[in-house]
Amino acid sequence: MSEYDFDVLVIGAGPGGYVAAIRAAQLGLKTACAEGRETLGGTCLNVGCIPSKALLHASELYNEAASGALAKLGVKLGSVELDLDAMHAQRLDAVKGLTGGIEYLFKKNKVEWLKGYASFTGKDSVQIGDRTVRAKNIVIATGSSVTPLPGVEVDQKIVIDSTGALELPKVPEHLVVIGGGVIGLELGSVWRRVGAKVTVVEYLDQILPGFDGDVRKEAQKLFKKQGIEFKTGTKVTGVAVNGDKATVTIEPAKGGDAETIEADNVLVAIGRRPNTSGLNLEAAGLTVNARGQIEIGHEFETAVDGIWAIGDVVPGPMLAHKAEDEGIAVAENIAGLTGIVNHDLIPSVVYTMPEIAGIGLTEEAAKEKGEIKVGKFPMAGNSRAKTNHEPDGFVKVIADAKTDRVLGVWIITSLAGTMIAQATQAMEFGATSEDIAYTCHAHPTHSEAIKEAAMAVTGKPIHI
Numbered sequence: 001m002s003e004y005d006f007d008v009l010v011i012g013a014g015p016g017g018y019v020a021a022i023r024a025a026q027l028g029l030k031t032a033c034a035e036g037r038e039t040l041g042g043t044c045l046n047v048g049c050i051p052s053k054a055l056l057h058a059s060e061l062y063n064e065a066a067s068g069a070l071a072k073l074g075v076k077l078g079s080v081e082l083d084l085d086a087m088h089a090q091r092l093d094a095v096k097g098l099t100g101g102i103e104y105l106f107k108k109n110k111v112e113w114l115k116g117y118a119s120f121t122g123k124d125s126v127q128i129g130d131r132t133v134r135a136k137n138i139v140i141a142t143g144s145s146v147t148p149l150p151g152v153e154v155d156q157k158i159v160i161d162s163t164g165a166l167e168l169p170k171v172p173e174h175l176v177v178i179g180g181g182v183i184g185l186e187l188g189s190v191w192r193r194v195g196a197k198v199t200v201v202e203y204l205d206q207i208l209p210g211f212d213g214d215v216r217k218e219a220q221k222l223f224k225k226q227g228i229e230f231k232t233g234t235k236v237t238g239v240a241v242n243g244d245k246a247t248v249t250i251e252p253a254k255g256g257d258a259e260t261i262e263a264d265n266v267l268v269a270i271g272r273r274p275n276t277s278g279l280n281l282e283a284a285g286l287t288v289n290a291r292g293q294i295e296i297g298h299e300f301e302t303a304v305d306g307i308w309a310i311g312d313v314v315p316g317p318m319l320a321h322k323a324e325d326e327g328i329a330v331a332e333n334i335a336g337l338t339g340i341v342n343h344d345l346i347p348s349v350v351y352t353m354p355e356i357a358g359i360g361l362t363e364e365a366a367k368e369k370g371e372i373k374v375g376k377f378p379m380a381g382n383s384r385a386k387t388n389h390e391p392d393g394f395v396k397v398i399a400d401a402k403t404d405r406v407l408g409v410w411i412i413t414s415l416a417g418t419m420i421a422q423a424t425q426a427m428e429f430g431a432t433s434e435d436i437a438y439t440c441h442a443h444p445t446h447s448e449a450i451k452e453a454a455m456a457v458t459g460k461p462i463h464i
Contacts, residue, residue, distance in 0.1 A: 002136075003134070004124070004134050004135055004136045005032075005133050005134050005135060006030050006031060006032045006112075006133065006134075006135040006136070007024070007029035007030045007031065007135070007136050007137060007334075008020075008021070008024040008029045008030070008031045008032075008135060008136070008137045008138075008139065008331070008334060009031075009032050009033075009034065009114075009118075009126065009133060009135035009137070009138045009139070010024070010031070010032070010033045010034070010138075010139045010141055011033075011034050011118045011126065011138065011139065011140050011141060011142055011279070012033075012034070012035060012042060012140070012141040012142040012143055012275075012311075013033050013034075013035035013037070013040040013041065013042055013102070013113075013141075014041065014042020014043060014044055014045075014141060014142075014143040014311065014312075014320075014323065015041075015042060015044050015045075015311070015320040015321075015323045015324045015327070016141040016143075016310045016311035016312075016320075016322075016323030016324060016326055016327040017033060017035070017042065017139070017141030017142075017143075017310075017311070017323075017327065018033065018040055018041065018042075018102050018105075018106070018327075019323075019324045019327030019328055019331075020139050020141060020310065020326075020327035020328070020330055020331045021033040021106070021111045021327075021331075022105055022106070022109050022111060023327065023328050023331035023332065024331040024334060024335070025109040025110055025111045026109060027331060027332070027335040027337075028335070029137075029331075029334065029335060031110075031111050031112070032111065032112040032113070032114050032133070032135070033106070033111055033112070033113055033114065034114040034116060034117070034118040034126065034128050034133075035113065035114070035115065035116075036115070036116050036117035039095075039096075039099040039100075039103075040099050040102040040103055040106070040113070041095075041098060041099045041102050042143050043143050043144070043145070044320045045095060045098050045099050045102070046095060046099065047162070047163040047166060048162070048320075049320050050094055050095055050098055051091045051092075051094065051095050051166050052162075052166065052183075052186055052187060052190070052351070053351055054090060054091040054094045054095075055087065055091055055166065055187075055190045056186060056189065056190055056351055056352070056353075058087045058090060058091070059087070059189070059190045059191075059193040059194050060193060060353050062080070062082060062087075062193060062194055063193035063194070065077055065080045066080040066082075069389075072389065073389070082171070082194055082195070084169075084170065084171065084194070087194075088167075091166070114128045114131070114133065115128075115129075116128040116129040116131075117278060118279070119278060119279060119280045119283075120279060120280045120281060120282075120283040120284040120286075121280070121283055122283060122284065123284045123285055123304050123305075123306065123307065124136065124138065124306055126138065136306060137306055137307075137308065137334045138284075138306065138307050138308070139307075139308045139309070139310060139330055139331075139334075140279070140294060140302075140307065140308065140309040140310070140313055141309070141310050141311050141313070141323070141327065142274075142275040142276065142279065142311075142312075142313055143274075143275050143311055143312045143313070143323075144272040144273055144274050144275055144312035144313070144318050145272060145273060145275050146161040146162060146163075146268070146269075146272060146273075147270050147271040147272055147273045148268070149178060149236065149239075149268050149270055151238060151239075152178075152236070152238070152239045152266075152268060154268055155241070158241045158244065158245070158246050158264075158265060158266065159239055159241060159246060159265075159266045159268065160265055160266070160267055160268070161267070161268050161269070162183050162187060162267070162269060164267075165187040165190075165191075165265075165267050165269075166187075168191070168265065171191060171194050171195045171196050172191065172196045172263070172264035172265040173196065173197060173264050174196065174197045174198075174199070174261075174262065174263045174264050174265075175188065175191050175192075175196045175197070175198050175199070175263065175264065175265050175266075175267060176198075176199050176200075176201060176246075176248050176261055176263040176265070176266045176267070177198060177199065177200045177201065177266075177267045177269055178201050178236050178248075178266065178267065178268050178269060178270060179200075179201075179202065179267075179268070179269035179270040179271070180200050180201075180202030180204070180206075180207030180208065180209075180230070180232065181207070181208065181209060181269065181270075181271065182208070182348075182350050183269045184200060184267065184269035185200070185207065185208070185219075185223065185350060185352055186350065186351055186352055187267060187269065188200055188228060188267070189223075189226070189228070189352045189353070192226065192227055192228055197227075197229070198227070198228045198229065199228075199229040199230075199231065199261060199263075200223075200228060200229070200230050200231070201231045201234050201235075201236055201248070201250055201261075202230065202231070202232045202233075202234065203233075203234065203235050203253050204232065204233065204253075205232050205233045206220065206232060207219065207220050207223075207230065207232065208350070208356070210348070210362075211348070211356070211358055211362065211410070212358055212362040212363055212364070212396065212408070212410040213362065213363060213364055214363065214376075214394075214396060214410070215356060215358065215396070215410045215412060218393065218394070218412055219350075219352075219356055219412060220232075222354065222392055222393075222412070223352070231250065233252060233253045233254065234250050234251070234252060234253055235250065235251060235252075235253045236248060236249070236250055237249045237250065237251055237258065239266055244264070245262060245263070245264060246262075246263045246264075246265070246266045247260050247261070247262055247263075248260065248261045248262075248263055248266055272312065272318050273291075273292055274288070274291070274292045274293050274294070274312055274313040274314075275312070275313060276288055276292055276294065276313060281294075284304055284307060285303070285304045286302055286303065286304055286307065287303075289315075291315075293313060293314055293315050294309040294313050294314055295314070295315070296308070296309050296310075296314050296315075299329075299330075299333045299339070300314070300326060300329065300330040300333065300339075301333075308330050308333075308334065310323060310326035310327055310329075310330050311323035311326060311327070314326075316343055316346070317346055317348065319346060319348070321346070321347070322341070322343075322346045325341045326341050329341050342428060344360070345359060345360060345424055345427055345428055346359075347359045347420045347421070347423075347424050349416065349417040349420065351417060353414065354379075354390065354392050354393045354412050354413050354414050354416065355411075355412070355413065355414060355415065355416035355417045356411070356412050356416055357410070357411045357416035357417050357419065357420035358408065358409065358410040358411070358420070359408065359409050359410075359420055359423050359424045359427060360398070360406070360407050360408035360409060360423075360427055361398060361407045361408040362398075362408060362410070363396070363398055363408070365408075366398050366407045366408055369407075370400065370401070370402075371400075371401035371402065372398055372399065372400060372401050372407065373398075373399045373400075373401050373404070373433070373457045373458070374396065374397070374398050374399075374457065375396070375397045375399070375433060375453045375454060375455065375456030375457030375458070375461070376394055376395070376396045376397075376453055376456055377394060377395050377449050377452040377453040377455075377456055377461060377463075377464060378391075378393075378394045378464065379391055379392060379393040379394060379395070379412075379413045379446070379449055380392075381449075381452070381463045381464045382413075382444075382446060382448060382449045382452075382463075383443070383444040383448070383463075384444040384445050384446050384448070385413060385414070385446055385449070387444065388414070390413065390414045392412065392413070393411070393412030393413040393416070394411075394412055394413075394449075394453075395409070395410070395411050395413070395419075395449040395450050395452070395453035396408075396409065396410040396411070396453060397409050397423075397433055397436070397450070397453040397454050397456070397457050398410075399432065399433040399457050403432070404432035404433050404434055404457070404458075405430060405431070405432055406423070406426060406427050406431050406432065406433055406436065406454075409423035409427070409450070409453075411423075411449075411450075413446055413449065414446070415446045415447075419446060419447055419449075419450060422447060422450060423436075423450065433454040433455075433457035433458065434454070434458070435454075436450060436451060436454035437451060437454040437455040437457070437458070437460070439451065452464070
């Protein structure tokens with residue numbers, strides 16, 4: 001009889017955690033997953049990726065109807081009204097269906113759900129409620145939480161974080177978003193579409209840190225066109241709540257006179273931090289780095305034998321799809337197989353309208369590594385985008401000047417999040433721009449713009 005209760009214990013049931021648990025069970029390992037939420041799926045399914053996309057889609061449809069855009073397509077409507085309660089209800093329904101689906105998958109694959117938050121009591125044991133569990137392998141997959149802004153208290157009524165922004169009971173007249181990253185832009189877009197005035201305050205000179213320079217510039221231009229106001233190169237020095245209003249004090253990041261902005265709600269969206277507090281890592285012999293992350297090796301192993309870590313608690317982008325891939329890989333490594341994740345090829349997507357997506361190097365980063373060639377194709381030249389009245393955006397392909405190997409692809413268009421998969425797969429196989437240019441693409445599709453941008457790398461686009 002084994003001295004362990006489980007072969008594998010996964011701590012956390014977010015995208016990385018539940019995937020790791022399911023794959024481990026599929027590989028014949030006795031597996032459990034510790035999760036203290038009432039539902040599985042972690043931040044992503046409960047208060048992140050999924051509910052935000054439900055609101056983005058619904059608000060986009062409302063905006064199309066209310067703005068009169070459909071009339072240009074021959075669809076004439078009477079008065080259009082916002083039913084915010086119904087919009088929230090369909091969001092909650094989407095969350096319920098998907099979190100329930102994971103619970104079903106746990107039962108199907110015989111993964112035991114240990115309900116409660118886990119805390120290490122040793123290198124191979126954890127406390128979950130009043131139960132102590134020992135496991136031969138323990139996978140830390142506890143995800144991340146909102147990074148607080150020093151001196152600003154989130155009350156989830158007037159000053160909110162991303163979770164509060166999903167639950168607003170009414171449309172604010174003025175929403176101030178602190179942070180011009182992915183989360184701030186997505187949630188700011190939701191409330192702008194349904195009638196709020198939205199002001200985004202970003203410390204840097206441009207929005208979307210880490211994205212390609214052309215993309216950052218074009219995206220800000222498009223969002224301004226949609227009615228979002230930006231104050232870049234600006235820092236927030238204070239937020240004061242008085243009754244049902246807030247006063248945001250700002251000043252130039254490089255120094256200058258302060259000014260104030262009155263708002264109904266203030267969304268703090270300056271990033272996320274690893275969830276490691278409460279795990280009692282010291283009892284397991286683990287420490288965190290300066291950023292609060294758990295350092296790992298190539299196979300996701302930590303400094304302590306038998307303890308592994310994946311997802312937002314380890315270095316790298318905090319993205320659900322990265323965590324999922326790592327979840328599969330770590331389970332396979334534990335089972336004695338070979339689990340690998342290419343961390344150089346993790347796509348990033350902003351689910352605004354248009355969507356924004358990128359994979360690989362930005363043009364700026366690629367130039368630092370050597371000589372490059374760049375091909376760019378505007379969506380205004382793409383027949384499907386033009387027919388759908390979606391002319392905004394472009395596809396950009398960055399390739400090595402000598403080998404023609406694709407180093408990065410950046411896209412702004414309505415289907416960018418889906419289109420980036422082709423570029424990711426091509427780059428995974430070491431594709432050249434010529435490989436993409438001479439691959440047949442179905443017509444008429446938005447993806448033809450990828451082909452044209454690849455052709456533009458060598459100066460041979462057809463439709464421009």
